[in-house]
Every structure is written in structure tokens, then in C-alpha cells.
Amino acid sequence: MPHLIKEWIKECENHHGHDLSILAPRYKHAVEIVLVDVVDKKLVRASSSWRFLTLSYVWGKAALEMTTTANRAARGQQGAFLKLNLPRLISDAMLLVSQLGERYLWVDCLCIEQDNLSQKLSQISQMDVIYSQSLLTLVALSSEDAGSCLPGVRPGTRSFFRAQEYSFDRDIYALYPRLLELSEATVYESRGWTFQQRLLSRRCLFLTECDMYYTCHSSLSRETGANSARGEENVFRDKFKNIFSQCSSCSMPDWPRTFSLYASETFALYASLVHEYSKRDLSDDTDVINAFSGISAVLGHILDSGSVSGLIECVLDNCLLWVPGDSKTHSRNLDFPSWSWAGW
Structure with missing residues (x-):
């Protein structure tokens, strides 16, 4: 799984243009942020110019171990997150980032001091920069809350899906669920905050209970057969294209x-x-x-x-x-x- 994701990212970085500054000068400049260092298990002061991933998920009712003004300093110490009972989904996201050979992850409940109103408002006003400048957004599409797993990251966290088969001109084809079908009934697609997180991201990795999809402004790929999502391209353009690509078609x-x-x-x-x-x-x-x-x-x-x-x-x-x-x-x-x- 990590190898395939790395191949998708490499292909995208080498062959797909993502210069957002064409649309507005704002996207030429970095902003100050805090990131989770998944190697040293701590928070670090950083810039959106760093190479980092973002996580898009539903908070739900799970205990989030939020960062506050009181615990922020302690969380800057090496190994700080080893002492915490982090939600399963966030722990899985940190593990996946590490498996991809990356080091930094932005997660809202950890990287924003939740009781610091001025910092919170500042970060909210910069969401377009944070998500658009991240390398990849991990979309927990099938996860109902932060206590759920991130499917596929750990063994046994995927459901087996039996593909429907049909024949045409003596050939047999396997039909797998489409991304649109998988998304329609999810809690993720019903929540307000997740709407802009997906739209603002240059690249998204949709993790579902039976498959994995990768999208950028010019391609859609799936785990069950690399680049086997050609039949979904029209759906992708209509629903899963990021806002920058949609704006480019306007200009x-x-x-x-x-x-x-x-x-x-x-x-x-x-x-x-x-x-x-x-x-x-x-x-x-x-x-x-x-x-x-x-x-x-x-x-x-x-x-x-x-x-x-x-x-x-x-x-x-x-x-x-x-x-x-x-x-x-x-x-x-x-x-x-x-x-x-x-x-x-």
C-alpha cells in the first residue's frame, strides 16, 4: 500500500503541474504553522513551505487529546505523543506518514491550540494555504469519527469486497464500487468542515473500507488495479476536482x-x-x-x-x-x- 501511494505522488510531482500562484499571488507565500513530527513524536514550529501531509476526518465524539495553551510546551518535547492515548485514526495517520517515508503531518486538533482564540481564527483564515500547500491530504472517507481506524494502514482493518462480474463479448469484467457510491452514505460527506478540506487539497488519498483512491487535478487512480478508474473520470471531474482546478477552467x-x-x-x-x-x-x-x-x-x-x-x-x-x-x-x-x- 505505501509503495503504490509513493508511486502516485512521484508520478504527479513529475508530470502534473500544480502552480497555484497562477491563480493568486497568495499561494506563492508560506504561512507559519505547527506540525506533528511523526519520527520524534512531538509538535514542531514549521512553515507551510515544508513537505507535510494533512488529515481530513470527522471528529465525532471520540476523545481527541486536543492541544491547548496549557499542554503546548510539553508536546514540543521528544516522545510527547508516546505518553498520550491518541485517537486510533490519528495514530494510524501518523503511522502511514512514516510508512511513506515522510516526516510531518498537520492535524487540526493537535496543531492548533483549541483554547487559543486568536491562533484558532488565524489558522482558520489560512486553511486555503495550509491544505493547498500540503503534499497530500489523507481523507478518512469511511471513518465515522476519530476513534475509528484508517482502513488499510494496519492489518485486518479492511473489509473484503466481492467484485460483481459481468461478461461482454466473451470477456469477463469485474465491477468494483465507484468512489461516488462509496462516498454518498458516509458521515464524512455529510459534515461541514470536511467539505472545504477536500476541495482545498491539491492531492487527496481517499481511504475506504474496501479500496483506496488517489486524486489530483488531472488524474484519478485506485488501488484495485493501478489507473483502473478510467470509467469514473467524469464523476471525478464533477464531484472530486479541487477548487483550484475548477477555478482554472473559469479563467x-x-x-x-x-x-x-x-x-x-x-x-x-x-x-x-x-x-x-x-x-x-x-x-x-x-x-x-x-x-x-x-x-x-x-x-x-x-x-x-x-x-x-x-x-x-x-x-x-x-x-x-x-x-x-x-x-x-x-x-x-x-x-x-x-x-x-x-x-x-
Whole structure:
């Protein structure tokens, strides 16, 4: 398993372009972050220019051993995490990073002091940089919470899947579940914070209970036969393409255009993302803007515009024309203005 992942990353680094600075100058620059050193089992002060992986997962109700202002110094000592009862999923992620020959991992509950409001807000405002500049995001797609395993990392953590067989012109083919089918019923795809984490990542490794998928802006590969996911390419483009690739298709730099046309295409992307995001659940309704802030930052920097209460200022007139997307009764979220979709 680690060997195949390393081959995917190597192929991507050598042959697929990922220069995000083309979209906005913001992505030329690194930000200060804290990383988990999986070798020395401690936290280290670092930069997003370092080579590191990120973890995207559902917190759930598992005990997370969060980093706070009180324990931050102790966690900077060598072997600090050996003394803790880390959630199984995070321990598995650290093991996988080590198996890949990498050293650093960014995990929100460990790398942000959870009781330090100023640091927390600063890191939330930089989510687009953190996830986009990481080497790879490990997506715990089938894991219901942090207490679950990361499938495939340790022996016995995968379910056996019997492929359906069908014949065509005397040849027999095996049908394996598609990534879309695997994702639809997961807790991961119902949560608010995970939405932008996946979209902001240049490369994602989706770990499921019966298979493993690798995606970047130009390819989709699966464990059950390298590069055997050709039949899923259209699904990948529609659902699993990262936001930077989607924005690139809006800009079309080889074709002159007016700002209004460019803005209208970017707004259409923004509207579709808000539509999908609004279907998701948050444990804390006050996070509705924070959990979308990375997406807003990307679109805002591309349009050279700020945002207010989740709406992009340069296309504010269009943003104000939102309507509820279903017939459900919408409760008022008093933390945000009524003219924003975030207020409902």
C-alpha cells in the first residue's frame, strides 16, 4: 500500500503541474504553522513551505487529546505523543506518514491550540494555504469519527469486497464500487468542515473500507488495479476536482474576456459550492462561515475581492439573490445577518 501511494505522488510531482500562484499571488507565500513530527513524536514550529501531509476526518465524539495553551510546551518535547492515548485514526495517520517515508503531518486538533482564540481564527483564515500547500491530504472517507481506524494502514482493518462480474463479448469484467457510491452514505460527506478540506487539497488519498483512491487535478487512480478508474473520470471531474482546478477552467487565460464575464463564471462556481455546502451539518452553527472561509478566500483572491458574511463583495448583487434550496423549514441563525445564506 505505501509503495503504490509513493508511486502516485512521484508520478504527479513529475508530470502534473500544480502552480497555484497562477491563480493568486497568495499561494506563492508560506504561512507559519505547527506540525506533528511523526519520527520524534512531538509538535514542531514549521512553515507551510515544508513537505507535510494533512488529515481530513470527522471528529465525532471520540476523545481527541486536543492541544491547548496549557499542554503546548510539553508536546514540543521528544516522545510527547508516546505518553498520550491518541485517537486510533490519528495514530494510524501518523503511522502511514512514516510508512511513506515522510516526516510531518498537520492535524487540526493537535496543531492548533483549541483554547487559543486568536491562533484558532488565524489558522482558520489560512486553511486555503495550509491544505493547498500540503503534499497530500489523507481523507478518512469511511471513518465515522476519530476513534475509528484508517482502513488499510494496519492489518485486518479492511473489509473484503466481492467484485460483481459481468461478461461482454466473451470477456469477463469485474465491477468494483465507484468512489461516488462509496462516498454518498458516509458521515464524512455529510459534515461541514470536511467539505472545504477536500476541495482545498491539491492531492487527496481517499481511504475506504474496501479500496483506496488517489486524486489530483488531472488524474484519478485506485488501488484495485493501478489507473483502473478510467470509467469514473467524469464523476471525478464533477464531484472530486479541487477548487483550484475548477477555478482554472473559469479563467481561460488564452481567451480575452471582460471582468464581468469572468466574474459571472466564478460566481456560478461559488453558487454551486454554497448549494452543496448548505446541505451539510455542523456541530456548532457559529462555524458556518469559518468552515467555508477557505473556499471564500480562494474565490476572493482570484477576483481580488473581500467577502462579507459569506458573500463575495465584488459580486454582492448576485450573492444577495440566494433562495432556499428545498422545502424544509429553515431556522434563523442569529449569529449572522438575515440577508446572508449563513443566517439561515
